Amino acid sequence: MTERKPSNQELRTRKDLLRAAGRLMKKGCKPTMDEVAAEAMVSRATAYRHFPRLDALLVEAPIDAAVADPVGLFANDPSDDAEARVDRAEASLHEVVYQNEAQLRIMLANSIGRDMTDDPLPARQNRRLPLIEAALATARHRFREDDYQRLCAALALIFGPESMVVFRDVLGFDAGTARTVKSWAVRALVRAALEDAKSA
Amino acid sequence: MTERKPSNQELRTRKDLLRAAGRLMKKGCKPTMDEVAAEAMVSRATAYRHFPRLDALLVEAPIDAAVADPVGLFANDPSDDAEARVDRAEASLHEVVYQNEAQLRIMLANSIGRDMTDDPLPARQNRRLPLIEAALATARHRFREDDYQRLCAALALIFGPESMVVFRDVLGFDAGTARTVKSWAVRALVRAALEDAKSA
DNA sequence: ATTCTAATGAGACTTTAGTCTCTTTGCAAT
DNA sequence: ATTGCAAAGAGACTAAAGTCTCATTAGAAT
Numbered sequence: 001m002t003e004r005k006p007s008n009q010e011l012r013t014r015k016d017l018l019r020a021a022g023r024l025m026k027k028g029c030k031p032t033m034d035e036v037a038a039e040a041m042v043s044r045a046t047a048y049r050h051f052p053r054l055d056a057l058l059v060e061a062p063i064d065a066a067v068a069d070p071v072g073l074f075a076n077d078p079s080d081d082a083e084a085r086v087d088r089a090e091a092s093l094h095e096v097v098y099q100n101e102a103q104l105r106i107m108l109a110n111s112i113g114r115d116m117t118d119d120p121l122p123a124r125q126n127r128r129l130p131l132i133e134a135a136l137a138t139a140r141h142r143f144r145e146d147d148y149q150r151l152c153a154a155l156a157l158i159f160g161p162e163s164m165v166v167f168r169d170v171l172g173f174d175a176g177t178a179r180t181v182k183s184w185a186v187r188a189l190v191r192a193a194l195e196d197a198k199s200a
Numbered sequence: 201m202t203e204r205k206p207s208n209q210e211l212r213t214r215k216d217l218l219r220a221a222g223r224l225m226k227k228g229c230k231p232t233m234d235e236v237a238a239e240a241m242v243s244r245a246t247a248y249r250h251f252p253r254l255d256a257l258l259v260e261a262p263i264d265a266a267v268a269d270p271v272g273l274f275a276n277d278p279s280d281d282a283e284a285r286v287d288r289a290e291a292s293l294h295e296v297v298y299q300n301e302a303q304l305r306i307m308l309a310n311s312i313g314r315d316m317t318d319d320p321l322p323a324r325q326n327r328r329l330p331l332i333e334a335a336l337a338t339a340r341h342r343f344r345e346d347d348y349q350r351l352c353a354a355l356a357l358i359f360g361p362e363s364m365v366v367f368r369d370v371l372g373f374d375a376g377t378a379r380t381v382k383s384w385a386v387r388a389l390v391r392a393a394l395e396d397a398k399s400a
Numbered sequence: 401a402t403t404c405t406a407a408t409g410a411g412a413c414t415t416t417a418g419t420c421t422c423t424t425t426g427c428a429a430t
Numbered sequence: 431a432t433t434g435c436a437a438a439g440a441g442a443c444t445a446a447a448g449t450c451t452c453a454t455t456a457g458a459a460t
Contacts (some may be wrong), residue, residue, distance in 0.1 A: 009436090009437065010436095011438075012440080013437080046437075046439070
């Protein structure tokens with residue numbers, strides 16, 4: 001438990017590496033550690049000191065569009081139309097996901113493929129649950145607690161980059177068609193959860 | 201267009217390689233090309249002659265439980281309860297997916313991460329749509345064509361290994377909890393599509 | 401049985417991931 | 431300004447992916 005405060009120098013190098021990785025990934029292909037180090041004007045050994053594996057670096061690289069901010073998105077929207085709010089939240093995440101498709105695919109592939117016998121979990125960031133919960137916040141009192149949890153989990157299947165992979169690689173859908181299907185699906189799920197509450 | 205018929209010898213080594221890869225993947229970690237070649241008692245060069253990249257080999261490796269066969273599953277089930285049939289189809293695929301989790305993660309990671317600037321699409325096999333369509337077959341006349349297509353696409357998000365990744369890595373759910381959520385979600389979606397048809 | 405060809409085996413070679421060691425430099429406290 | 435330490439640089443080294451070349455062998459046709 002010796003939490004040492006990193007020096008300014010360390011923080012600066014670390015930030016440079018992450019931004020360099022993000023810059024290279026936006027060009028669409030997985031960069032090598034050498035390339036990231038060169039782009040960050042840092043030696044390769046130093047890059048490895050900060051990120052023990054290439055994956056670890058790529059996973060933490062910043063997404064371009066400041067990711068849809070749950071609080072900001074609904075800051076001035078007191079509506080309790082859960083269907084519409086969830087749909088709007090999905091639309092917002094949809095934009096971010098499809099505009100960062102290449103980078104997200106790299107990150108997703110790395111987090112999925114990691115050997116399952118590894119130590120803890122190298123921390124997969126979870127942007128979707130806060131967004132879903134913000135969307136449902138004003139209507140949460142209308143759900144039974146169990147129904148609410150189940151709805152959130154089901155919506156998590158539709159939000160996020162995994163659905164993009166299914167639409168693109170399995171079904172061959174473009175972004176617009178995918179959005180149409182997702183919009184219908186999230187509304188149907190929210191409606192179903194609300195009806196479960198009524199009939200309980 | 202010179203489709204040459206492969207010799208018995210070629211077919212045999214190809215099969216040996218795929219089965220060796222499957223055997224190694226069942227142990228949970230991504231094998232190297234050397235390991236697969238050794239397991240198949242074949243030289244490394246020969247392995248590369250049949251599968252230009254390691255990915256190509258792993259993607260084609262056979263899934264253990266003969267995958268849920270759409271026609272067999274509903275062979276003696278003339279029911280037109282679409283909800284129940286889709287739920288049963290999902291349960292069947294759920295078993296296969298969670299019993300081959302390690303192998304499917306490897307295959308999924310490889311297919312997601314492939315550089316998008318590559319030639320065509322190295323063919324991702326699609327088991328879920330035939331299954332979904334078989335489940336909906338006896339009730340298909342009750343849907344408008346558009347609604348049917350949209351429902352199939354939405355269900356494709358829930359069937360298959362991507363949902364396992366979301367449940368496990370993002371939500372931290374075990375197989376049983378995941379199954380509960382999926383069961384509820386697929387039923388809700390089928391019901392919603394049926395209601396769309398009624399109100400049209 | 402002999403011969404011809406295509407598949408295989410063997411192994412060198414390149415590139416990148418990742419580890420390790422040793423030297424140099426930047427930075428901060430005195 | 432000097433000193434001390436941690437971070438950065440430089441580069442060797444191993445392992446695996448993937449490519450290539452050349453020798454060998456298995457199998458089919460004669």
